[in-house]
Amino acid sequence: TPTEPLTVLGKTYPRDEWTNATPTILSKVGRNLHLQEGHPLSTLRGIIENHFEGYQSVRTESPIVTVHQNFDELGFPKDHPGRSKTDSYYVNAEHMLRTHTSAHEVESYRSDKNAFLIAADVYRRDEIDSSHYPVFHQMEGMRIWDQGDLSELKAENARLAAELAKSPLQVEDDTVVGPSNPYQAKHDPEHAAEITQNLKHRLNGLILKLFGHVAAAKGEPLRIRWIEATFPWTSPSFEVEVWFNDDWLEILGCGVVMQQTLETSGMGHKAGWAFGLGLERIAMVLFDIQDIRLFWSTDSRFLNQFEQGRINTFKPYSKYPPVNRDMSFWLPDAAVEGREPWHENDYCEIVRNVAGDLVENVSLIDDFTHPKTGRRSLAYRINYRSMDRSLRNEDVNELQAEVEKQVVEALGIEMK
Ligand code: PHE
Missing domain, CATH: 3.30.70.380 (Ferrodoxin-fold anticodon-binding domain)
Known part of the structure; x- marks a missing residue:
């Protein structure tokens, strides 16, 4: 077994019994497909950034974060399965390749801004098939308010609701906020309800922007489904699915940020929501890219089919025999x-x-x-x-x- 330290983006990390990051996975660090002009993942990132006007785009230096940032700070229990070496890539006991962009929530809240987007590469050990790759890209969105300003949300929500009501959108939402998915004790329930409404309107609007044209081409309303979920750093929490190609496609997780998480950032006087979505999953269906490995291709027959800002259907150039x-x-x-x-x-x-x-x-x-x-x-x-x-x-x-x-x-x- 090798003993020399790992060097990633010019930083050196000693090995220990937690180290399981391999040269193969570390060779992906720095590719930054989400920032590569013309790449489908970059186009999708750009569309989402444009949709959330005025949000601060956070760029991270390295995908290596502390275990504390990735898990502890967000309230993951010590025995959470995601922490396992079989599921995550550890650089050593203290550092790991982030498994989600949520690892940067706490440090983002710490700045004096109130609305953020983070696009970044994330890493998870997984099975091997056409939709799983050990590196993929996520986007995190967050919006927080001074709690004293939350009464202004009512008007904004009414305006968003009126806009969405004009769209061919069919939202299926049977979620209930109750004992298993509650508003937080630290929140005024009316305020928490407005934050939740704002989150739902904003995300329904985003999904309409991304998928609306596909449903419209078929002459159908776009169907979106809200489902209850659990994340350690949000409550209430939800997952959102969109009806696409005769199936429900799960595209994001979200919720009202735990007050504890904001307190950790020193922002206990604020409250708000966060969401995280996977770019590959959405790009695969929007661009009709059937194999997740293609995103990593440097073949001009792949790359030349795309230009920044445009969603078009990928034409497979060949399939070699398996x-x-x-x-x-x-x-x-x-x-x-x-x-x-x-x-x-x-x-x-x-x-x-x-x-x-x-x-x-x-x-x-x-x-x-x-x-x-x-x-x-x-x-x-x-x-x-x-x-x-x-x-x-x-x-x-x-x-x-x-x-x-x-x-x-x-x-x-x-x-x-
Ligand atoms: N980080 C979560 C995931 O990877 C998604 C999420 C982000 C959920 C923000 C809630 C809030 O599945």
């Missing part, structure tokens, strides 16, 4: 060998480190437990496909052999 390889193995006896319990994300991480963007999909095809010995075996199908060339069998065999070697070493499995 090559499948199966791998079946016995899991180690974790209890006997003192190993971490099996986690698919650890397996996928190794596959990504070996094959990079040549891997399209990893799927479990068999899960068997021997009735007598209790030993468990798994079989995975790895689907290799390049986005810009035909893969040769020899190349894939080599990749597959390397994956086998590394998973045997790192995870203690035994090939069948």
Whole structure:
């Protein structure tokens, strides 16, 4: 195991037993697709920034934040699953690659501004398929008011409601604010209700801006659905889905910011809302980009199809044939060998480190437990496909052999 410190964007971080950020993932740091002129993610960011006129656009220096910023400060319980090494990339016990743009909420509130947008790259260990990539982009929006100014919100909300009422919009909202998703005890419920209304109007307006033309082309109203949710730093909390291509697409999480979070920033006299949305998920449907790896392509056949500010449908230039390889193995006896319990994300991480963007999909095809010995075996199908060339069998065999070697070493499995 390597011992030299990690260097990211000119800063050095010592390794420790928490370090699991790999060279493969760190090589993505600094690409900043959301700022690359003409890139679909940049266009989407720009449209959202234009929609929220007057909001301060916050640019962050590095995706490395403290564990405190990413989790503690936002009230994540100590045993929250997102903290696990199988789900997040740690630089060391103290620093990590942010898993969401919410990691920058507290420091943003600290400035004297009242409305912010943060677009940034975020990192999560995950499975491998056409819609999951270990780096993606989020946008955080926040608006806060001096609590003394909240009575002004009524008029603004009435104006927003009147504007939205003129639009072909069908909002389905059965959410209730109650014991499981309450207004905060520290808030005047009337004020909290106005903040919640403002959040809903603003986000309905954004979604109308992004998706309205698609529904209009079909002669249908745009359907938006509000659902109750839980986040440690908001209450009440919601998720929002939009009806697109005959299915509900979940696009964002949001809520009224916990007063504790504002107090941490020294802004306890203010109150407001925050939301966070994933840019890839929205861009994939708006630009009709079917494979999330394409966003990382430097192929001119991809990049030349787009220009900053314009949403157009991507025309796939070719699909090279996939090559499948199966791998079946016995899991180690974790209890006997003192190993971490099996986690698919650890397996996928190794596959990504070996094959990079040549891997399209990893799927479990068999899960068997021997009735007598209790030993468990798994079989995975790895689907290799390049986005810009035909893969040769020899190349894939080599990749597959390397994956086998590394998973045997790192995870203690035994090939069948
Ligand atoms: N950070 C949350 C996520 O990644 C989204 C969110 C942002 C929820 C702001 C509430 C407020 O899912």
